[in-house]
Amino acid sequence: MLAGPQPFSIRLERPLGTSLRPGGLVKVQVLERLGPGRWLVSVRGRIIPASAEVQLAPGARLLARVLVSGARILLRVLEPAGEPAAGPAAAAPVDHVAAAFLATGLNPRPEDVQKVRRLLERLRLPPQVYARLAAMLLEKGVDLESPGVAVLLADLSYGRGGGRGRGHSRPGPSRPRQLVEELRRGAQNAGNGEETALPLFNHLQPGAEQWYVIPYSYGEISGTIRLRRLAPASEADRLVLATGGPWSFVLDRKAGAFRLRAVRAGTPPDARARRGWHRLAQKLRNLGVETDDTIRGDDGFDGFSLPGEAGPYQRVDTEG
Numbered sequence: 218m219l220a221g222p223q224p225f226s227i228r229l230e231r232p233l234g235t236s237l238r239p240g241g242l243v244k245v246q247v248l249e250r251l252g253p254g255r256w257l258v259s260v261r262g263r264i265i266p267a268s269a270e271v272q273l274a275p276g277a278r279l280l281a282r283v284l285v286s287g288a289r290i291l292l293r294v295l296e297p298a299g300e301p302a303a304g305p306a307a308a309a310p311v312d313h314v315a316a317a318f319l320a321t322g323l324n325p326r327p328e329d330v331q332k333v334r335r336l337l338e339r340l341r342l343p344p345q346v347y348a349r350l351a352a353m354l355l356e357k358g359v360d361l362e363s364p365g366v367a368v369l370l371a372d373l374s375y376g377r378g379g380g381r382g383r384g385h386s387r388p389g390p391s392r393p394r395q396l397v398e399e400l401r402r403g404a405q406n407a408g409n410g411e412e413t414a415l416p417l418f419n420h421l422q423p424g425a426e427q428w429y430v431i432p433y434s435y436g437e438i439s440g441t442i443r444l445r446r447l448a449p450a451s452e453a454d455r456l457v458l459a460t461g462g463p464w465s466f467v468l469d470r471k472a473g474a475f476r477l478r479a480v481r482a483g484t485p486p487d488a489r490a491r492r493g494w495h496r497l498a499q500k501l502r503n504l505g506v507e508t509d510d511t512i513r514g515d516d517g518f519d520g521f522s523l524p525g526e527a528g529p530y531q532r533v534d535t536e537g
């Protein structure tokens with residue numbers, strides 16, 4: 218289906234409006250060859266001419282990430298749609314890194330992108346989980362070559378697999394009061410008496426956006442609570458509850474109103490999970506919290522920005 222090394226880019230010759238957002242994932246179907254290096258493709262039901270740097274085959278279905286280069290839309294092909302990547306650090310990490318910088322609102326130098334990429338490869342970390350965290354560390358001035366970076370990333374992604382996280386290394390509290398004490402300890406020390414740089418990470422605010430990350434362990438569930446504040450004098454406007462499994466919950470506050478959304482990676486939720494979500498949504502509505510009726514399915518959720526959200530910068534140079 219594909220010729221040449223992956224990943225590669227497909228350049229759309231006409232805009233598709235606001236339906237394509239930087240960092241988002243789309244499926245592309247190759248329809249026919251128009252001429253040397255030019256193809257007719259289908260993207261979200263729209264048929265559009267495009268150019269590609271490799272030979273494509275009519276009928277091929279591709280998974281691509283949206284990148285913006287000036288006024289041009291680039292679709293960075295990651296893999297044939299529906300086929301798994303080779304490994305946790307092999308799924309086109311540079312594209313995940315580019316999307317992470319966009320979501321963070323940074324316009325980095327090419328060497329910054331490569332620093333994050335090398336870190337993910339060195340620690341063998343899945344980029345869809347860790348690229349955003351690594352970009353945030355770089356934004357805060359953390360040396361990615363420091364030996365303490367691996368421990369800090371483990372604390373920031375507590376409960377998640379695929380890295381050197383602490384996982385379920387200690388029993389969790391079984392009562393709400395115990396959970397409160399657990400969070401207080403976690404805010405100071407990541408939970409097990411080991412000195413880490415997590416308090417420093419939470420303190421530093423190099424830009425307008427600041428995230429506070431607190432590890433938690435409650436019964437059989439471990440993860441992180443992530444709280445966003447956009448300016449030192451403003452109130453928090455987003456809380457993300459990331460679990461060690463495929464579930465994440467995003468609570469937004471805007472104009473005094475609250476809205477909760479659920480995001481699930483991997484396989485779609487079963488009927489029991491959907492019923493549980495609907496029951497929770499009804500209870501929260503009685504408390505004045507609006508909820509999405511559907512559960513968002515997205516493997517690209519980085520634990521901070523919802524799929525489709527983008528930072529203020531529209532271009533990231535991944536060459537270098």
